[in-house]
Amino acid sequence: IETKIPVQSRELWNKHKVQKFNTSEEFEEKFISHVEWTLARSLYNCDDLAAYQATSQSVRDNLVIDWNKTQQRQTVRGGKRVYYLSLEFLMGRALDNALINMRTDTSAQDVGKTDQVLTKGNTSREMIRQAMKDLGFKLEDILEQEPDAALGNGGLGRLAACFVDSLATGNFPAWGYGLRYQYGIFAQKIINGYQVETPDYWLNFSNPWEIERAEIQVPINFYGYVDRTNGEQSTLAPSDWIGGERVLAMAHDMPIPGFKTSTVNNLRLWNAKPTTEFDFSKFNSGDYKNSVEQQQRAESITAVLYPNDNFEQGKELRLKQQYFWCAASLHDIVRRFKKNGRPWSEFPDAIAIQLNDTHPTLAIVELQRILVDLEKLDWHLAWDIVIKTFAYTNHTVMQEALEKWPVGLLGHLLPRHLEIIFDINWFFLQNVEKKFPHDMELLSRVSIIEDASSDRQVRMAFLAIIGSHKVNGVAELHSDLIKTTIFQDFVKIYGANKFTNVTNGITPRRWLKQANPKLAQLISETINDPNDDYLLDMSKLTELSKYAEDAGFQKKWNDVKQFNKLRLADLIKRLNGGVDVIDREHIRNTLFDIQVKRIHEYKRQQLNIFGVIHRYLEMKEMLQSGGSIEEVANRYPRKVSIFGGKSAPGYYMAKLIIKLVNSVAEVVNNDAEIQDLLKVYFIPDYNVSKAEIITPASDLSEHISTAGTEASGTSNMKFVMNGGLIIGTVDGANVEITREIGEDNIFLFGNLSENVDELRYNHQFHNPELPKPLKRVLDTVESGAFSPQNHHEFKPLTDSIKYHGDYYLVSDDFESYIATQDLVDEVYHKNKKEWLKKSILSVANVGFFSSDRCIEEYAETIWNAEPVKPE
Ligand code: 475
Known part of the structure; x- marks a missing residue:
């Protein structure tokens, strides 16, 4: 060196x-x-x-x-x-x-x-x-x-964090590239039951984990024009982009240590800074203050993380963030490659770039621009290198999350990149036409440029597919779905081999060893693994199966769970202003039922809270018709229903769901008649560090998305890894979880994804009658039982089911959901041995969901990369 x-x-x-x-x-x-x-x-x-x-x-x-x-x-x-x-x-x-x-x-x-x-x-x-x-x-x-480094919204961002851990642990020469937002995801306050967002200024105290690389500053251009004054030029030939605005990208590095290895990888986050250049025309005209202010605006590019999960807003600043980050990262990658003096044709042998969703799709265009405009490579040679270098992971099939940028906006911000996108599209469509002659409909369906609407849009997912050699979904069902729905034409064009599945995973270091030290200790003692080697080879956990029915072991297992439930009860008490919500005396006989994740209609927290209301109404009815509290307790034993998660600030329905949960909690928790048999609590400001307390404390967790909507889910894996059972739909990775741990050890319910279209159609045209128990719940909500000051408060939620087609099929799954909840109660309260057996067997067979396995699959099937092991 x-x-x-x-x-x-x-x-x-x-x-x-x-x-x-x-x-x-x-x-x-x-x-x-x-x-x-x-x-x-x-x-x-x-x-x-x-x-x-x-x-x-x-x-x-x-x-x-x-x-x-x-x-x-x-x-x-x-x-x-x-x-x-x-x-x-x-x-x-x-x-x-x-x-x-x-x-x-x-x-x-x-x-x-x-x-x-x-x-x-x-x-x-x-x-x-x-x-x-x-x-x-x-x-x-x-x-x-x-403070949490909360530079992400939910599943997609946490997956990236688990991946860098596993990449280092697997000794892969791998760097993460991202943005150093000054404000991460907002902190959530609950005020009078409503979500209120407050800024997360996480860099308030200096951050000991980042290393500022003041020497690494990459100039990034925006706006301007393509100069074609030196004669006629094809857009395919090297072109001069004269940028109109320039900012600097400064690197900040975070060391990422692997487990049981001395490999420490790098996470490089870019920060936007003003250049030292300065507008002399403004200065000369006496407008010094404005010329400085314009420079200061550079910082706004990395000021804040967009707080949307599974949703794209199409804001110009977001596109600016994306290009800023892609251009800085690509510049860095290319610079490192060029130091080796290898020929360009070897670029894809030296480098694999994985795109976490379509957000970095401009990197494809930027590499093509670097190769053609700056390195003067022939267009087609360059494009061949680009395709071999990139691979794209899709994380959602939901229309509202698919990125599209107006042609006008993109061309204004990045004029040369728009030309390149048009050329990429032109060659692509030519090939499609060759393969499927005269199919104009196909051409318009797969064109990168969507021409249907009044303003033309660039479809980033299509660009990502065309510019990559592999496209993967994140769980089997999801990977099948993308091939038959949003990307089906591309399967026809490229063949099925371009599309593959890599089922998500989570790092057991954080989600078992760190979050649940008591369980980790019990495991390492039981399987006689004092050095925690099982955290690298999770197949060792199968050893636990032997003890699944061992009474002595079951007791220890249960003791760990009770310890973790107390730890959560303490957290909840602290968050609740020092007032206890959970009755500690009965904690062993209280089922902790938890749903923590982003609040979204497709994740169906509304189904959960309607189920809670149903339970409450049933309990009240039993009492009113002369039943004793013992009888009620027998039918509806002790349960705490715990919710947590943030809503996007502009997502009205999700915010209303949060308010409903808090309003139900207010009524149920203060109803002396039911004597603490049922409690509801919304944990404010759900984040990674709270998840580390919450996850180990679940008896049951809810993963109840409308079938076909949750690409994978990863918290399902975290709960199973911590000995919690799952109630869930046949969706995302729940399918593989069931296969791995056995269908006896999971509570599945609800309609299947293959029936969703038909059910939706039925709602649209036949307006089916609501199931009785759900009707009673909705009537109660509409009566103002939980909003005495405003009876109409939750009408948008009930209306969406009753009158607006029930898009998320709450009514279709409701009865199956409450029946399955009854089954849960029965096993938990009447057959604890059986419950503990299920819990132990779940952990014994959760090994597949380690992100180490997942990264090995990426390395083998997508990157063709090998570990570099320390001696
Ligand atoms: C899925 N975020 C989970 C997880 O694969 C899955 C999209 C657009 C704009 C902003 N954020 C997004 C996502 O799409 C996302 O987080 N998807 C999630 O990815 C990891 O486990 O099912 O919903």
């Missing part, structure tokens, strides 16, 4: 080579020097926040050493590099994860050799916990100081 340091000086560098801390004593020394030197504090003013920062700085020092070595190793070995482009990385907190993943130099090989290194397992967490205690701090309190 190149270096500027002359040979004779290198000995000196090596003599003073930095060292990782390996023992608690070395850590303590580091910690204190960071308190003094980095934070300029001392023994006399080191609070928990300072302790968090000093700990993180110390841990980071270790990671940076391995990070540098990893980068050198990957450069020297020269294997294929993978770049994961995602507008969202929902990382959550970094410190606890780093403590689990980080390797001290002695911890792996010399476990037990010195008592300063930890004695059990080979993560550094226990060692640091003890050291923190010796220094006067409690690790748990220190970890709590860290």
Whole structure:
């Protein structure tokens, strides 16, 4: 590797080579020097926040050493590099994860050799916990100081975070590229039952996990025009784009440590900065203030994450974000490639770029522009390289989420890119015409340019398919659906082999070891795996099956669950202003029923809350017709119904669902007659760190989307990994979860995706009668039982079912849903042994859903990339 340091000086560098801390004593020394030197504090003013920062700085020092070595190793070995482009990385907190993943130099090989290194397992967490205690701090309190890095909305962003963890763990030379938003997803407050959004200024205190690369600044152009003044030129020939506005992209790096490996990969996030250039015409005309202000606006590009999940708004600033990020990342990737001096034709052998949804589709166009306009490659040679380099993952079939940009807007912001898109489309349509002559309808259906509406739109998903060599869905059902619905014409054109499935996964390091230390410990003891190797090879978990019916083991298993339920009860109490919601005395006999995810009509939180209302009405009716509370308790045993999740700020119906949940909670939780048998609670500001408390505490979780709408879901996997059972529809990854853990261990209900069209048609033209129990629920809601001050408050929700075609088929699945909930109660309360058996068997067979498996599939079937292992 190149270096500027002359040979004779290198000995000196090596003599003073930095060292990782390996023992608690070395850590303590580091910690204190960071308190003094980095934070300029001392023994006399080191609070928990300072302790968090000093700990993180110390841990980071270790990671940076391995990070540098990893980068050198990957450069020297020269294997294929993978770049994961995602507008969202929902990382959550970094410190606890780093403590689990980080390797001290002695911890792996010399476990037990010195008592300063930890004695059990080979993560550094226990060692640091003890050291923190010796220094006067409690690790748990220190970890709590860290704000979530919430640079994502939901599933798509969290998937990217799990992927970078698994990429590092699998020793893949892989970087993530994203944006460093100043404001992540908004913080949710619940005020009088309504969602209120407040800004998430997560960089308020300095972020110890990012390394500012002030030396890496990429100029990015917008607007302007294509200069064709030097004679007639084809748009296929090298062209001059004269940009009209310029900003700088500055790199910020986050080290991503792998588990049980010294590989530390990089997540590079771009920040928009003004250039030092400045508008002299404005300055000369005395308009200095305006010329500075215009520069300041550069920062707005990376100011805020768009808060929509499964929805595209088509705002110009969003397109600007996308190009800014794609152009900066591509520039960086190409620069690194060019250092090797390899011919362009080898670009796809050196580099694989994965597009996380269509958000980075402009990267395809940008690479074509770089190759044709800047590197002067022939159009077709360039395009061949582009296709071999890119692959695209689709995450949703919902129309409102598919990106389309008005031709006018795109051409204004990126005039040269629009030309390239037209040319790509022209060649593509020519090939289609060759293969399917005279099929004008087909041509117009598959054209990148949608010409139907009054203003023409660029269909980004089609561009992504055409510019990629592989397209994948995220669960089997979803991957089948994209082939038969939104992309069916492309299957005809390219053949089915271009389309593939990679079922999603989650990292067991965060979602088992970190979130559920008690369960992790029980597992490692039971399967005799003191070094937690099962976290890398989840097939080891099948060993647990042996104990599924063992009474002694079942008790330990149940004790862990009760501990986690208490932990959640504590969180809820804190969030509820110190007032308990859950009766701790009966917690063992209280079923925790949880639905936490983005609020969306397709995810059907409304079905869940209507089910809760049904239950409540049934209980009340039993009492009114003379039943005793014991009889009620027998039929409807103790249950806490827990909701959580954010609604997009502009999504009226989703916000109304939140309000309904809170209004129902208000009534049910204060009804003395039902004596705490039923509680409802909406957890405000659901995020990754709260999920780490919530997920391990579920007895039952709900994954009840209308069949065919949830591409995969990943929280379903998290709950199963933590021994929770699932009530769910035959949708997304629920299908494969059922296959893996066995259909006896999951509560499935509802209509199948193949019947959805027919059911919707039926609603549209025949207006079927509502099932009786649902009618009663809707009537009660409309009576103002939960909105005495405004009887009409929830009418849009009931109307959408009664009069607007019930698009999400709540009425079609309602009876099957409540019948299945009855079954849940029965097993949980009347046959706890059976329940625990199901729970144990679920965890025993959840291994498939590790994101390590998922990344291996991408590497093998899409990227053709190999790990670069440390010696
Ligand atoms: C699916 N987000 C989950 C998860 O694959 C799946 C789309 C457009 C604009 C903004 N955000 C989006 C998504 O489409 C998204 O998050 N999709 C989710 O991806 C990971 O598990 O079923 O809904």
